[in-house]
Amino acid sequence: MAHEMTTSSPASTKADRSRLALRDILFKAGPLIALIALIAYLSFASPKFATHTNFANIGRQTAPLAILAIGQTFAILTGGIDLSVAAIAAFASATTAVLMTSPLVLFGVDLGYLPIPVCLAAGLMVGLLAGLLNGWIIATFKIPDFIATLGTMQVFRGVALLTTQGQSVPGPSSTREMPPAFTWLGTANVAGIPASIFIALICAGIAIYVLKFTALGRAVYAVGGNREAARVCGISVGRTKIYVYAISGLLASIAGILLVARLSAANALLAEGEELRSIASVVIGGTNLFGGEGGVIGSLIGAMLVGVLGNGLNLLGVSPFYQRIAQGVVVVLVVIFDQWRRRSLNKK
């Protein structure tokens, strides 16, 4: 996106400037206002909406999407995009699920069931490595992020199919069900609030800290805001990309594991289409699709909007076919609005 450098003098009067500041705040708060309006409408429209059970439900369903969206935020802030997040979620969680439901046999030696933390660590490691691979390809071969992750998306799905042999896990080759200590992650409530929400919030907290208070965060915004400027200031674009995609991959594996824990079953086609919903969440949340502007809080709000919209349409008895249409329309409208907003902001 071409950011026009104005050579004319900046907003001259104080009134001018405060008017601009007000508009800035309104524009920024746009997604939040939309979320509140949607919740208010649904509370009227459906008696089942504004209940504790339903809110807990929305939380549980939205937490994995929110975590994917946090990773996606990093990628989009650098001016990239990670199309492989859902595939990584499936691959990583399938790894964890297979290890948990069948004993590990290495070189003919039966090691028995691995402890749950080891299975979790293995899943997270898969996500991290998959993300590193994305970053390495993008940094080394200098191909567009979009293309690189479009390719690896297929690769990771394929490897996930190999891992599960195309079956649901636990399935025919499994020797036990998912341990309850594991499914607890996806189903339990802590103080009446789903545990997965806490996990999403912890991820968000760390992500916000990284973006705001570390060199990496600055590098992310710099690379997305003006890659050339980042280079002139001695920031390695490639290294930044590797970190960003590693983070996105790691978060994708967390999202996948939470999803499997909620469903008590893994499957190589898990979370299909979630990459697009994660991108939608980020864009709805006000992050510039061309990089350099935005943040995690917006993406959380965006994910909630997507989640609440789906839930509300369900409660209102709208067919899933129409739901897809509605989601698509919302995304396009948001991007149109965003473009218009940015143009008017940058024009002053």
Next chain:
Amino acid sequence: MATSPAHALPDTVPEAKVLLRLRNIGKVFPGNVALCDVSLDIRAGEIHALMGENGAGKSTLMKIIAGEYSATSGDILVDGKSLPANFDAARYGIGLVHQELSLVPALSVAENIYLGRLPRRFGSIDWRAAERNARAILQRLGVDLDPRAPVGRLEVAEQQLVEIARVLERAPKIVLFDEPTSALSDSERSRLFDVIRLLKEEGHGIVYISHNLSEIMAISDRVTVLRDGQLAASLPIAEASEAKIVGLMVGQALAQQFPKFESDIGQPVLRVENLVSGTALKGVSFSLRQGEILGVYGLMGAGQAELAGAIFGLTPFDSGEIHAGETPLKDHSAADAIAARIGLLSRDRRQSLIPMQPIAPNLSLAWLSDRAMLSKLEVGREKRESADYIKMMRIRPPSMTQKLLHYSGGNQQKVILARWMSSGSKILIFDEPTRGIDVGAKAEVFAIMSRLVEAGTSILMISSEINELVALADRVLVMRSGLIKVELTREQLSQEALLLHSH
């Protein structure tokens, strides 16, 4: 000769028809008057050279004639009739041969010549006619090129001829050349001149922009000199000489707006030896001393931009040595250059800024170059230093939240300067430090430069602003075709000397 009026032409061309007349053309860009009250005639069978310093308005004028820009004021008349705004130049017989080649490398010669207008027959493209006509046009130019050859495989000079053929295909009466020889070798150049003379004999009116004085003397019939967007003079070549043209380009000795300050010049801090980079730098050697402002002057494409890129580690170089103090820089990145306390103010400010962020993150960006990715930001220091620099450099508006894209060019430039000062740079490369900033901000930037050298910083000042170099530099290296042609000391430094050595 001296008795004939300035606008009359020699008797050998008795009815030199005026093909195109510019009347009081003015062009204003936001914050910048590019052209003011320019009038001139372009006649049939005449090669009309357009000269002027960088930024004098030559290219703007060319683009107005070619209909790419519309003039803010004044008229363009063809056959005595005024052209409408946003006219289609080709319709009025005007063709522009661009400075940069605008061909599609993957397409064939014929396709490029007919780009978007391939001849059709029964609704489908008539390839045979296209190739036949393309060959005919090229033969008229005296070249034998295969119309089916992909343009990307041709020599630069051949590509230039294809570009000319494309313009000629539309049968223009006036052909404009914008620095056509900058990429050509001597023999290719003389071939191009043959083509231009041929066009002249066919009765075309030719406008020719070049920086090459001897070239202008050799080929043109009339020369018009622009200075600061105004017509300095328009005279027959017989009345011109190289010295006279240079004098017209420079104008009266400019008032010394920027008084030279004296600083103590110390030991060399940056040594460049025999630097070679592709065809852009062909063995450049110099040293920059402590507390010195070393100017670098040259025409566009003489190698100054590549020099800055090579020293700062943005573009790799083939051979040669760069030492910053005792640190050798070879195969280095910008991070290495920054570690060696070098800072770069790039030619294009947009290359250096994060436009959608406020001052503080822009200021501290270069601090990150040697930090670990997961290290903590110095948020407190960033805030403190931003506030300090805003005050010290009088950055307006003095805001910590306003996005940088809302600042004027001069204030943006101050932020970049503050960035390098805050990261402790001792060697600053200023590439066109005053481009696109207003006079007031210019004076402030110069004041800061003088404070910097006083404090022992060294400055490599690459500039095409002759008067600024004359006013500020302790020495000036004049570059031409990738070489340092001459080094002028403060005593030898003058606007005329810079122009003469660079052309």
